[in-house]
Amino acid sequence: MTAPSSFLGPLARLRGRAARRDGSLALQDGSRVGVIGGGPAGSFFTIFLLAMADSLGLDLRVDIFEPRFFTHRGPAGCNHCGGIVSESLVQMLAAEGINLPPSVVQQGIDSYILHTDVGDVRIQSPRDEKRIAAVYRGNGPRESEPVEVAGFDRHLLDLSASQGARVVRKMAQSVEWIDGRPRVTCPDGSATDFDLLVVATGVNSQAMNLFSDAAHRFAAPATQRTFICEFRLGADVVRATFGTSMHVFLLDIPRLGFAAIVPKGEFVTLCLLGDDLDETLVENFLRSAEVQRCFPGGTIPPLACHCYPRINVEAATRPFGDRIVWIGDSGVARLYKDGIGSAYRTAKAAAKTAVFSGVSTEDFRRHFWPACRALDVDNMIARVVFGVTHLIQHSSVLRRGVVRMTAREQAQAGSDGQMSSVLWDTFTGSAPYRDILKRTMRPQFPVMLAWNVIAGSLPFGGASRRGRNHGE
Amino acid sequence: MASNALGRVYADGETIVTQGEAGDCMFTLQEGRLEVLVTLPGRPPKRVAVMEKGAIFGEMAIFEREVRSATVRALGEARVLTIDKKNFLRRIQEDPTLAFTLVKMMSQRIRHLTLGVGERRVGPQGPRTDGPERRRL
Numbered sequence: 001m002t003a004p005s006s007f008l009g010p011l012a013r014l015r016g017r018a019a020r021r022d023g024s025l026a027l028q029d030g031s032r033v034g035v036i037g038g039g040p041a042g043s044f045f046t047i048f049l050l051a052m053a054d055s056l057g058l059d060l061r062v063d064i065f066e067p068r069f070f071t072h073r074g075p076a077g078c079n080h081c082g083g084i085v086s087e088s089l090v091q092m093l094a095a096e097g098i099n100l101p102p103s104v105v106q107q108g109i110d111s112y113i114l115h116t117d118v119g120d121v122r123i124q125s126p127r128d129e130k131r132i133a134a135v136y137r138g139n140g141p142r143e144s145e146p147v148e149v150a151g152f153d154r155h156l157l158d159l160s161a162s163q164g165a166r167v168v169r170k171m172a173q174s175v176e177w178i179d180g181r182p183r184v185t186c187p188d189g190s191a192t193d194f195d196l197l198v199v200a201t202g203v204n205s206q207a208m209n210l211f212s213d214a215a216h217r218f219a220a221p222a223t224q225r226t227f228i229c230e231f232r233l234g235a236d237v238v239r240a241t242f243g244t245s246m247h248v249f250l251l252d253i254p255r256l257g258f259a260a261i262v263p264k265g266e267f268v269t270l271c272l273l274g275d276d277l278d279e280t281l282v283e284n285f286l287r288s289a290e291v292q293r294c295f296p297g298g299t300i301p302p303l304a305c306h307c308y309p310r311i312n313v314e315a316a317t318r319p320f321g322d323r324i325v326w327i328g329d330s331g332v333a334r335l336y337k338d339g340i341g342s343a344y345r346t347a348k349a350a351a352k353t354a355v356f357s358g359v360s361t362e363d364f365r366r367h368f369w370p371a372c373r374a375l376d377v378d379n380m381i382a383r384v385v386f387g388v389t390h391l392i393q394h395s396s397v398l399r400r401g402v403v404r405m406t407a408r409e410q411a412q413a414g415s416d417g418q419m420s421s422v423l424w425d426t427f428t429g430s431a432p433y434r435d436i437l438k439r440t441m442r443p444q445f446p447v448m449l450a451w452n453v454i455a456g457s458l459p460f461g462g463a464s465r466r467g468r469n470h471g472e
Numbered sequence: 473m474a475s476n477a478l479g480r481v482y483a484d485g486e487t488i489v490t491q492g493e494a495g496d497c498m499f500t501l502q503e504g505r506l507e508v509l510v511t512l513p514g515r516p517p518k519r520v521a522v523m524e525k526g527a528i529f530g531e532m533a534i535f536e537r538e539v540r541s542a543t544v545r546a547l548g549e550a551r552v553l554t555i556d557k558k559n560f561l562r563r564i565q566e567d568p569t570l571a572f573t574l575v576k577m578m579s580q581r582i583r584h585l586t587l588g589v590g591e592r593r594v595g596p597q598g599p600r601t602d603g604p605e606r607r608r609l
């Protein structure tokens with residue numbers, strides 16, 4: 001993970017300048033960094049911070065506060081998520097030398113199946129290769145066998161520890177400022193002062209209350225309630241029924257947003273997003289014919305494990321200050337997609353800033369905030385993309401057109417797959433929403449869609465249900 | 473090899489990259505071993521390196537528009553993950569440090585190559601043709 005020092009020479013000089021300019025607000029040899037939260041954001045930050053510091057010969061001490069061991073099955077050991085590591089993140093991590101071993105990847109995904117009331121269609125990965133990882137964030141659902149599941153979060157936390165970080169298995173209970181430095185106190189009364197505090201607590205704990213101190217002008221991100229559950233079907237049934245595909249649903253059910261079923265070993269994970277998500281919405285979804293026919297015998301099995309976690313839907317206000325920075329979900333995340341990828345980006349931007357520039361408000365504003373801002377701006381475009389998806393979801397004429405266009409593209413080897421690539425990137429989070437929107441604005445796209453909408457609406461206009469059986 | 477794993481599994485002897493072909497991606501070897509073969513005009517293919525798990529190869533296609541400089545084949549079953557050029561270059565624009573691992577790996581290869589040249593000149597056993605990641609792709 002370390003980079004050649006010759007390559008970093010100019011950066012090291014830059015860092016030196018920053019240290020001189022900001023005096024005590026740059027990290028020095030022996031500086032202490034505290035990271036609250038050992039989810040993906042906290043671990044990515046630590047891995048990159050230590051690698052970059054090592055390449056400069058800078059000796060830092062990092063403590064990660066994380067009460068979870070990620071070894072308990074069920075919600076206690078898990079960071080509640082669909083567990084999809086996006087195609088782009090899998091590739092970037094591989095290029096960074098972070099590979100996800102088969103013990104962590106419950107299922108490599110090579111295709112998406114879009115389920116609608118007017119047909120299903122399979123969208124194959126552009127490279128016909130498993131480049132999306134379905135992982136457990138903890139040690140599997142409550143009812144799983146006591147298997148050696150290597151959860152994703154545990155894998156990253158172990159990597160952080162192997163790079164020299166100290167994992168403190170305690171919750172951070174309070175944060176005070178002593179002579180301009182953050183002090184973290186744990187429930188057992190132990191307290192540590194840090195030169196930099198990194199907040200990576202996500203949005204599913206009370207940790208945001210630790211920072212109500214108005215001096216930092218930080219305001220926590222807006223969140224939304226979601227639903228996740230697991231069904232135990234057995235590995236053979238999962239393989240035969242759900243295969244190596246992620247199953248997404250575009251159904252005209254009131255308040256339903258995004259819905260997906262992800263195969264993972266002997267379980268499948270269901271994730272639901274929607275407005276005011278409650279049990280009624282979950283029931284309505286599970287009662288729909290499109291969902292039921294995904295399961296063997298059309299019967300929905302009992303839930304093995306379920307929870308209603310929150311998701312970041314709007315960036316935090318000013319997620320940085322002198323000697324403090326908020327990363328991952330507790331700062332900014334991509335809307336409804338690739339939250340782990342956002343954690344990677346914001347964590348890396350914060351690590352780079354801390355090592356190469358400094359840890360003052362101004363350093364974070366200049367070098368960390370642009371990465372967050374880019375996500376935030378893309379999220380504005382995402383709202384337009386999801387607005388259009390919403391329209392399609394509630395119009396059977398449009399749904400027919402979309403399914404027909406996609407099925408035809410998938411049936412033609414070598415076609416440029418305009419709708420397929422738009423849907424693929426929308427579902428997988430593989431490309432910025434800006435790129436997706438741009439592609440839909442090319443003149444051929446609306447023309448082809450309009451043609452497929454018309455053809456799909458004609459009585460014999462090209463078998464709107466041809467997509468059934470996954471577009472084959 | 474685990475059927476749930478990422479990437480694509482290549483059978484023993486199957487070709488991943490062919491010398492002379494244009495490339496639009498690089499690769500990471502997730503599991504298994506690969507051999508690197510170079511064919512010079514009028515000569516049979518010659519193995520110049522063996523790559524082990526974790527190796528990144530094909531990166532020259534990311535930075536140049538040249539054709540592949542060698543053929544890469546699976547030595548036994550091997551699992552390989554592709555990294556797209558477009559995706560990777562876009563991310564490098566946003567985050568230049570993403571290139572650090574590649575730069576480090578390329579500098580290690582140059583070091584090996586330099587040592588190899590030295591060995592060839594002075595080594596008691598003559599030139600070695602085999603060795604991990606000796607040749608850039």
Ligand SMILES: Cc1cc2nc3c(=O)[nH]c(=O)nc-3n(C[C@H](O)[C@H](O)[C@H](O)COP(=O)(O)OP(=O)(O)OC[C@H]3O[C@@H](n4cnc5c(N)ncnc54)[C@H](O)[C@@H]3O)c2cc1C
Nearest residue numbers: 037039040041081082083084172201202328329338339340
């Ligand atoms: C329904 C749903 C489905 C999702 N599906 C996906 C998906 O498929 N793919 C994807 O990329 N993203 C997905 N996400 C988003 C993803 O879960 C988050 O973006 C990601 O987990 C953020 O990582 P993080 O490290 O910032 O926070 P978290 O993963 O929430 O980790 C925070 C950590 O901080 C610890 N912590 C909290 N408080 C304290 C404290 N006081 N002291 C010490 N430690 C503390 C917690 O124990 C936890 O380990 C989904 C989210 C939801 C809600």
